[in-house]
Amino acid sequence: MLEVIGWLGTVLVVASLTVAGVWRFRVMNLVGAVLATAYNAAIGVWPVVAMNGAIALIDVYWLVRLQRERHDAAAYEVLDVDADDAWLGHLLRVHGDDVRRFHPGVDLAPAPGRSAHLVVRGDETVGVVLVRDVGGGTGLIEVDYVTPRFRDFTPGEFVYRRSGLFVERGLRRLEVHAVPHAGTTYLERMGFRPTGTGGWERPVEPVAA
Known part of the structure; x- marks a missing residue:
């Protein structure tokens, strides 16, 4: 099961790079990064945990910003x-x-x-x-x-x-x-x-x- 989580996270991160829509890209990238973080934490690969954790935080920031601005006339x-x-x-x-x-x-x-x-x-x-x-x-x-x-x-x-x-x-x-x-x-x-x-x-x- 742990290997499945690791592979699913990897697939989602890679697949997100093929998505044109900025919102869907961030959502897929976030889910993939969270799964990759969990997998690498479980096996103790801490540099990769830090990298994917940082990616997840960046995705959260952009999702919050995009959601806040999507109906904001000051942004468009x-x-x-x-x-x-x-x-x-x-x-x-x-x-x-x-x-x-x-x-x-x-x-x-x-x-x-x-x-x-x-x-x-x-x-x-x-x-x-x-x-x-x-x-x-x-x-x-x-x-x-x-x-x-x-x-x-x-x-x-x-x-x-x-x-x-x-x-x-x-x-x-x-x-x-x-x-x-x-x-x-x-x-x-x-x-x-x-x-x-x-x-x-x-x-x-x-x-x-």
Whole structure:
């Protein structure tokens, strides 16, 4: 049984290095480090105990920090950019195949009436929301995309929180025709409700005076 614990810890630590999501990486790495610490303590290999114990403490620190910041507007910022912005274009080219996996058939070329919002954490872009004005005060969410490293989080929420982004463009409601990768629970948390025709919608709340 002791050998099983040791091998399981090793496998988890190694496997965590292949995971793109920062949250899942830390969780797997933490569990693996704890098991490796227990195994090496049992057989008396103290330098390895110290190393894995330190790794576990570092993982705990980052998990606590990530959890604390996941809904914190001070940690994530929304940048409004033009539809033909160079960095947006680069981002959509790099992640184009992945974006289309979640939004089949979407045209990622710059389009009239489209607004683009980048969610950034420090100097890293973690999410993209593209909204097209389809008339009548309605904005269609064409893309709500999160990069693989932050797919365990929902950075798009920071875009929807800022109703002023949409009010300034004359939008009174937002529609979603294709459910994003985060699923219907995510849409409900963002204030969207089923339309009864297969889509989702939410009103754009007026900006407080």
